[in-house]
Amino acid sequence: MAKSHKPVVWFPFAAGGTVIAFCIPVIVLLTFLAALGHVPAGLSYEKLHAFAAGGIGKLVLFGVIALSAWSSAHRLRCTCYDFGLRADTLVATVLYVAAIVGSIAAALFLLRI
Amino acid sequence: MTPLKERLVQLEVLRYNPDTDTEAHFQRYEVMCQEEWVVLDALNKIKADIDPTLNYRWSCHMAVCGSCGMMINGEPKLSCHAFLRSYEGVIRVEPLAHFPIERDLVTAPDDFMEKLKRVKPYVIPKEEKPISEGEYKQTPAQLMKFRQYSMCINCMLCYAACPQYGLTPSFIGPAALTLAHRYNLDSRDGGRKERMEVVATKEGVWECTFVGACSEVCPAHVDPASALQQLKIVGSIDWIVEHLIPGGKS
Numbered sequence: 001m002a003k004s005h006k007p008v009v010w011f012p013f014a015a016g017g018t019v020i021a022f023c024i025p026v027i028v029l030l031t032f033l034a035a036l037g038h039v040p041a042g043l044s045y046e047k048l049h050a051f052a053a054g055g056i057g058k059l060v061l062f063g064v065i066a067l068s069a070w071s072s073a074h075r076l077r078c079t080c081y082d083f084g085l086r087a088d089t090l091v092a093t094v095l096y097v098a099a100i101v102g103s104i105a106a107a108l109f110l111l112r113i
Numbered sequence: 114m115t116p117l118k119e120r121l122v123q124l125e126v127l128r129y130n131p132d133t134d135t136e137a138h139f140q141r142y143e144v145m146c147q148e149e150w151v152v153l154d155a156l157n158k159i160k161a162d163i164d165p166t167l168n169y170r171w172s173c174h175m176a177v178c179g180s181c182g183m184m185i186n187g188e189p190k191l192s193c194h195a196f197l198r199s200y201e202g203v204i205r206v207e208p209l210a211h212f213p214i215e216r217d218l219v220t221a222p223d224d225f226m227e228k229l230k231r232v233k234p235y236v237i238p239k240e241e242k243p244i245s246e247g248e249y250k251q252t253p254a255q256l257m258k259f260r261q262y263s264m265c266i267n268c269m270l271c272y273a274a275c276p277q278y279g280l281t282p283s284f285i286g287p288a289a290l291t292l293a294h295r296y297n298l299d300s301r302d303g304g305r306k307e308r309m310e311v312v313a314t315k316e317g318v319w320e321c322t323f324v325g326a327c328s329e330v331c332p333a334h335v336d337p338a339s340a341l342q343q344l345k346i347v348g349s350i351d352w353i354v355e356h357l358i359p360g361g362k363s
Contacts, residue, residue: 003310006319007349014346078322082276 009074009096016071023064049113058110066103073099118148122155122197126167127207129214137214139205140164146197152206153181153192156218169218176332179268182209183218189273189330209273211282225269228285231311232293237304255300262295262340264333271327271337277320284320285311287327287337294340297347313348321345 030043039045051057073095080091122144129137142159153171160167171181174193181192184207186200197204212220238249271287272278278286293312297305312318321341328338354361 001311001314001316003313003352003355004315004317004319004348005352006315007345007352010319010345011349011353014349081280082322082324084280086280 009070009092012067012070013074014071016067016069016074019064019067020071024068052110052113058113062103062107062110065106066099069099069102069106070096119145120148120197122146123203124152124155124159125203125205126156126159126218127214128167128217130166131216141203148198150197151193152183152185152190152195152197152204155197155204156192156206167218168216177266179266179332182268182270182273183207184210184273189270191268191270191332194332209269211273211275211279212269222269224282225267225272225286225289228289229267229292232285232289233304233308233311234289234292234296236296236299236302237307238301239303249301251300258300259295259298262291262298262335265292265295265335265337266333268332270330270332274326274330276324276326277322281316281320283316285317287321287341288335290318290321290344291335291337291340294344297344309348309351312344313351318344318348 030040033039034043052061077088077092077095081088085091124142124144125139126142127137128134128140142163144155144158144163146155146158153174156167156169157171169181169183169192171193172178173180176191176194179191182189183192184190184205185192185195186205187207189209192206206218208214208218208220212222212224215221236249242249265288267288269288275284275287278284290312293308296302297308318341323338323342325338327341328336331337
């Protein structure tokens with residue numbers, strides 16, 4: 001049997017998993033704090049807007065969003081497989097397209113800031 | 114000395130005789146057991162006193178040989194390591210999941226044995242040398258790199274726990290892949306390339322979706338799930354070298 005080309009999708013999944021593990025809990029916490037009206041001084045709307053307006057800020061935000069989307073899509077694909085949903089090509093196509101569309105949308109929104 | 118506590122234990126055991134049965138069925142046994150006994154002791158008591166026709170494998174009774182794996186209340190366990198005091202009510206005992214039943218609790222391990230051979234689970238020396246030149250030496254640090262993965266007792270509990278193996282029987286599976294990794298990590302070994310031809314395939318490590326059940330049930334604390342994730346990293350780096358670096362494909 002020939003070697004698999006799975007690393008193409010697995011590497012961004014692994015990178016996204018690491019990003020999710022580090023960033024998402026912090027983002028959830030900060031969102032909760034913001035919702036309750038406790039925004040830390042360094043993370044005010046103006047400061048974050050200025051961060052997203054800069055080139056490096058755009059790149060960081062795009063990296064976090066795109067990798068997280070890709071990782072979640074791949075994880076969901078694996079979960080479907082685990083539960084016996086064996087239409088893997090269809091599931092993979094739908095989920096990866098969703099991740100790619102989400103990433104493109106994120107890029108477009110970031111470029112408009 | 115206080116007398117040992119006894120308890121009446123009910124076991125529901127899957128029975129199948131290929132000569133007379135068209136399908137497997139459960140048989141209920143009631144057996145007086147001592148409080149500190151394991152499920153294997155209860156089965157031995159049944160075989161000795163109640164029903165000598167009951168079939169099951171066992172050997173060491175000390176979680177070393179890996180022969181007595183069974184599903185106990187739906188969980189893959191070594192029956193010599195499953196204490197009766199951990200269970201209440203009727204204890205359901207079935208043969209290891211995902212393997213064909215040969216008779217009663219005895220399963221046919223042929224599929225696992227064939228896969229084990231395919232990953233070449235032995236040292237393939239980097240360079241052959243005559244015996245007169247002595248041993249292939251290794252430092253304690255080099256040993257520690259793979260020691261954990263060498264503790265596998267081939268009990269196949271990880272195969273019974275793995276949903277991927279249940280759904281895709283061609284999957285090489287946790288124990289065989291872990292042993293491939295164990296030899297890949299061995300400083301005396303030069304067989305990584307040959308093994309990766311089998312390991313880095315769809316049927317190999319890429320069928321694994323990291324459910325992690327293998328590591329939960331492993332009685333030898335091998336943690337096959339970690340070995341498989343490490344193999345995925347190795348396989349991915351190989352893929353990059355082979356496809357993206359000019360001259361990388363040898």
